[in-house]
Amino acid sequence: MSRRHPLRRFPSALMAWRNLGRNRVRTALATLGILIGVVAIASLGMATAAIQQQATANLEGLSNEVTVSAGPDNPNDGISADQVDDIERLAGDATVVPERSNVTTLSARNGAETRVSVTALTKADAMYNVSRGSISNRLRSGALLSQADARRLGIEIGDPVTYDGKIYRVQGILSSSQGIGGQQRVLVLPLSAMDNQNYYDSVTVLAEPGQSVEALTANIESSFNTADEDIVRVRNFAFVQQNVGSFLSTLRLGLLGIGSISLVVASVAILNVMLMSTVERRGEIGVLRAVGITRGEVLRMILTEAVFLGVIGGVLGVVVSAGVGVILFEFLLGSPLSAFRWQSVQYLLYGMVFAVAASSISGLYPAWKAANERPVEALRD
Amino acid sequence: MSVIVLEDAIKRYHTGGEIIEALDSVNFRADRGEMVTIIGPSGSGKSTLLNMIGLLDTPTAGRVRLNGRDVTDFSTDELTEERRSDIGFVFQDYHLLPMLTATENVELPTMWDTEVDRRDRAVELLNRVGLSDRLTHKPPQLSGGQRQRVAIARALVNEPDVLLADEPTGNLDQDTGATILDELTRLKESENIAIVAVTHDEQLVEYSDRVVELVDGTINT
Ligand SMILES: Nc1ncnc2c1ncn2[C@@H]1O[C@H](COP(=O)(O)OP(=O)(O)OP(=O)(O)O)[C@@H](O)[C@H]1O
Ligand SMILES: [Mg+2]
Numbered sequence: 001m002s003r004r005h006p007l008r009r010f011p012s013a014l015m016a017w018r019n020l021g022r023n024r025v026r027t028a029l030a031t032l033g034i035l036i037g038v039v040a041i042a043s044l045g046m047a048t049a050a051i052q053q054q055a056t057a058n059l060e061g062l063s064n065e066v067t068v069s070a071g072p073d074n075p076n077d078g079i080s081a082d083q084v085d086d087i088e089r090l091a092g093d094a095t096v097v098p099e100r101s102n103v104t105t106l107s108a109r110n111g112a113e114t115r116v117s118v119t120a121l122t123k124a125d126a127m128y129n130v131s132r133g134s135i136s137n138r139l140r141s142g143a144l145l146s147q148a149d150a151r152r153l154g155i156e157i158g159d160p161v162t163y164d165g166k167i168y169r170v171q172g173i174l175s176s177s178q179g180i181g182g183q184q185r186v187l188v189l190p191l192s193a194m195d196n197q198n199y200y201d202s203v204t205v206l207a208e209p210g211q212s213v214e215a216l217t218a219n220i221e222s223s224f225n226t227a228d229e230d231i232v233r234v235r236n237f238a239f240v241q242q243n244v245g246s247f248l249s250t251l252r253l254g255l256l257g258i259g260s261i262s263l264v265v266a267s268v269a270i271l272n273v274m275l276m277s278t279v280e281r282r283g284e285i286g287v288l289r290a291v292g293i294t295r296g297e298v299l300r301m302i303l304t305e306a307v308f309l310g311v312i313g314g315v316l317g318v319v320v321s322a323g324v325g326v327i328l329f330e331f332l333l334g335s336p337l338s339a340f341r342w343q344s345v346q347y348l349l350y351g352m353v354f355a356v357a358a359s360s361i362s363g364l365y366p367a368w369k370a371a372n373e374r375p376v377e378a379l380r381d
Numbered sequence: 382m383s384v385i386v387l388e389d390a391i392k393r394y395h396t397g398g399e400i401i402e403a404l405d406s407v408n409f410r411a412d413r414g415e416m417v418t419i420i421g422p423s424g425s426g427k428s429t430l431l432n433m434i435g436l437l438d439t440p441t442a443g444r445v446r447l448n449g450r451d452v453t454d455f456s457t458d459e460l461t462e463e464r465r466s467d468i469g470f471v472f473q474d475y476h477l478l479p480m481l482t483a484t485e486n487v488e489l490p491t492m493w494d495t496e497v498d499r500r501d502r503a504v505e506l507l508n509r510v511g512l513s514d515r516l517t518h519k520p521p522q523l524s525g526g527q528r529q530r531v532a533i534a535r536a537l538v539n540e541p542d543v544l545l546a547d548e549p550t551g552n553l554d555q556d557t558g559a560t561i562l563d564e565l566t567r568l569k570e571s572e573n574i575a576i577v578a579v580t581h582d583e584q585l586v587e588y589s590d591r592v593v594e595l596v597d598g599t600i601n602t
Contacts, residue, residue, distance in 0.1 A: 005485075011492045018480040287476040290437055291490040292465025292539065294458055376438045379472070 012297065016304035023277065027309065030273040034313025034359060035320065037263030038351035042321035043328065044255040045347025046339060050325075050332040052248050053343065057333075059244060062237040066205040066216050071230035078199025079232065083224070087203055090219050095206040097123045100194040104163055106187065108153035116149055116185045118163060120194040126206055128188060133157040133172030142171035144188035163193055213238055260354065266313070267358035274306055274366035285370050286378025299371040306363020307356060314355030318348045382449055383410040384467075384542045384575045385434050390443035392429050392598075403429040404440070405598040411543060411575040416566065418586050419579045421595035427579040428547060430595065434577055435468055435545045436460045448542060465490060469536030469574075473548035475528040477520040477535075483507060484516045487534045499538050506534035510564055526557035533564060537572060544568075546578040550585055562588045 007014035020027045068087060070078050079087075079098065088096045099121035107113045121127065125135040128144060135144060143161055150156075150173050160167045168189055205220070207213050213236045224231040278285065288298055325339035325348075339345065392404040403426045411417045411434070419427050432438040433445060436452060439460075445453045452463060464470075469490075477486045485492075487503035507516055510530040520528055529549065536544050549565070550558035566588055569576050578585060586592055594601040 009495055011495065015492075018478075022480050283476065284478060287470075287472070287478075288489070289461065290435070290464065290470050291535070292461055292468075293490070293493060294461045294465075296458075297493045374438075376432050379437075379476075 012300040012304045013308075015301045016308055019277070019281075019301075019305055020308055026273055026277070030270050030309045031313040031316065033266035033269040034263075034310055034355050035317040037259070037266035037358070038314055038317025038355045039321050039324065040262040041256060041259035041354055042318065042347045042351035043324040044259045045252065045350065046321065046325040046344040047328055047332075048248060048252040048255055049341075049344035049347065050328050050338075051251070053338060053341075054333055055244050055248060059237070059241050063241050064207040064209075064211075064213060066207065066213055066220065066234060066236045068203040068205065068220060069201065069233050069235075070199070071225065071233045073229045074231050076199050078197070078201050079203050080199055083232070084200060084203055086223065087205065087220060090223060091205050091216065092211065093208045094211055094216065095123060095126050095208075097121055097127055097204045097206065098191075098200040099202055099204065100191065100197050100199075101201045102194060104187065106149065106153060106161055108155065110154060112153055114149050114152055114185070116146070116187045118187045118189060118193070120189045120191050122191050124188055127204065128172075129175045130172035131175035133170070135172050139168075139171070139188070139190035141168055141190065143168035144172045144174055144186075145170050146174045146184060146186050149185055149187070161187065163187065163189060166193065168193070256350075263354050263358050266355075267362040270306060270309055270359050271362035271365065273309075274302065274363055275369075277305075278302060278366045278370040282370075282373065282378050283381070285373060286375040289373070289375035290379060295371040299367045302367035302370050303360065303363045306359045306367070309363075310356040310359025313359070314352040317355060318352055321348055321351060383412050383446075384448060385577070386410045386444075386446040387430075387433055387440070388444040388446070390430075390433055390440040390445070392426070392433065392438070393441045403598050404433070406443070407595075407598070407600055409434065409593065409600070411577050413542065413573050413575050414569060415590040416569055416576040416578065416588060417591045417593060418589035419577065419593050419595060420581070420586065421601075425595040426598040427595055429598075431545055431547055431577065431579050434543070435470060436464050466539060467542045469539065469541035469544040471529070471532050471536050471544065471546040471549045473551040475520070475525075475532045475552075477528055477531055479520050482517045482519055483512060483523070483531045486520065486531055487538050489535060490539050502540075503534065503538055506537055507531070509568075510534050524557075525553055526561065529553060529557075529561055530564065533561070533568070537568060537574075540572070541574060543575040543577065546576065548580055548582070549578060550580065550582050555584065558582065558584055 005014055007017060068079060070076065084096065084098045099119050102118045103115060104118050105113055105115050122138055124139050124144060128135060130144065131147060136142065145155060145161065155170055157170055157173065159170050161170060205216060207216055217234050217236050220232065221234045285298055325344060326336040329339040330336040387407055387409040390404055390407045394401040394403055407430060409430065419430060421427050433440055439453060444451055447463060447467060452460065455463065478489065481489065484503050484507065487506055488499050491497065491499040504516060507513060510533055512527060512530055515523060515527060523531065550561055553561060562585060565576055580586065
């Protein structure tokens with residue numbers, strides 16, 4: 001007794017499978033076309049997801065910040081201690097960091113010089129991250145220096161820097177990926193370093209998760225300013241995030257468009273392959289029709305072949321794209337497994353859906369054509 | 382009652398402004414248990430006639446009856462259903478599907494009827510035509526005679542009322558042709574079916590119960 005084929009209950013699938021097995025090279029090439037299309041869509045999609053995640057991570061530090069500085073109608077040359085108290089009251093749970101700033105020239109023992117902006121504040125740990133060294137809440141006599149300047153001046157942890165005649169020891173080097181606002185060239189000192197200034201140059205309010213940055217901004221603005229008097233200037237960076245977000249979605253659409261073109265090319269290849277193979281099998285399909293296989297059954301059989309090409313190409317494409325995704329995320333974000341978050345893994349699904357849809361659509365015409373061939377004609381030659 | 386009847390069947394082809402009358406008022410019938418052979422010179426309309434009988438083509442004028450029912454005006458899909466349930470085909474070039482085993486080829490006409498399993502009947506038919514040891518072989522691994530026997534088994538899998546054969550021995554040598562014809566004769570009786578064959582083969586004519594000669598699209602009596 002011959003054994004039953006597992007696909008026996010699905011005759012269209014069984015026949016499609018056997019037919020694809022007849023010309024392996026052609027099947028492999030058609031599959032490869034689909035595979036490339038899927039990889040194009042999925043990996044471009046995942047690349048934008050990676051860029052997006054990176055941008056979000058970079059913007060995160062900014063997105064909860066509200067910055068208050070003196071407005072044009074402020075009687076003083078900055079924010080007064082009383083005003084800081086007012087802000088503190090309005091801010092609720094948010095951390096309020098008043099700071100004074102200046103510019104100075106740092107020089108190294110080897111004679112190199114560089115100009116940096118100087119920020120004097122308390123609560124440095126709320127505002128900055130270090131890549132080396134540490135930050136204590138109050139810097140006391142410690143300082144933080146941006147990485148680029150530290151490198152340029154050859155300054156290491158523990159080395160002294162001089163500001164306004166006083167010596168501070170560098171206790172931390174700021175990490176370079178400190179967001180778009182950029183701690184590019186900055187020396188961070190304890191607030192006491194600028195005690196000679198009466199006013200604060202700016203006050204940063206760090207909103208707690210759940211606190212609305214927009215509401216905080218509006219609150220502070222309305223309690224200090226009136227319609228014709230701008231005592232303070234209040235800014236937040238929510239708009240930056242919005243702009244970056246909309247740029248990224250444009251980028252994503254563009255890249256996905258490019259990816260889709262390759263899938264369109266692949267489906268034209270499938271159309272060609274299916275047309276060729278149905279023309280070659282014209283007589284055979286005539287026999288099927290003669291012995292009583294209906295047009296609908298022939299149509300389903302050939303359509304199934306096209307769908308199989310799409311599914312095989314799609315699955316292989318998804319496997320390859322997952323690999324590409326892992327490499328991309330490792331490269332761009334340093335965390336390969338982030339590739340499997342929905343934000344990026346969804347593109348694998350889209351690639352698969354596109355592959356199956358594109359190949360089914362390309363299979364329609366050849367299938368319809370083969371099914372409607374008159375068996376008498378097909379059998380004549 | 383005759384299995385298949387053609388009444389005043391006319392078939393015209395229009396080619397390049399010219400009208401070819403391939404069949405001209407042909408009357409034909411075949412009964413269960415008889416083998417009718419259609420002979421005639423090339424171009425006389427034998428294949429055209431067989432296509433009418435096999436419901437692969439419809440006449441330009443005239444009637445076709447299958448088991449007493451007028452099927453002349455049936456739609457493409459209705460005709461397909463009739464072929465599937467009542468008619469078996471054997472072709473000169475066997476026309477087996479190369480990627481299917483002998484058994485699967487025999488099952489082919491009923492393959493899409495998933496609710497009835499014809500596997501057992503397929504195997505039994507292959508036994509009957511002497512291919513019990515070739516069930517899982519594929520056509521390229523079979524000889525011409527073996528292929529034609531698979532084709533005969535395929536033509537019978539749906540328990541047809543009529544089996545149609547266009548030059549069934551055309552590609553076979555004398556001896557193999559004879560075994561095929563013996564096979565057909567036995568099956569004609571055991572299955573009680575009508576066999577209509579088109580041939581140039583004198584040998585086949587000897588096996589038939591009745592011979593119909595076509596000349597220029599008309600039956601020569
Ligand atoms: N589709 C068609 N279009 C035009 N003319 C056709 C068509 N089919 C058959 N004919 C013509 O009809 C006539 C009969 O053809 P048919 O194929 O029935 O002959 P035949 O008796 O089977 O010949 P042979 O013994 O060579 O197979 C021929 O003149 C042929 O050219
Ligand atoms: Mg002929």
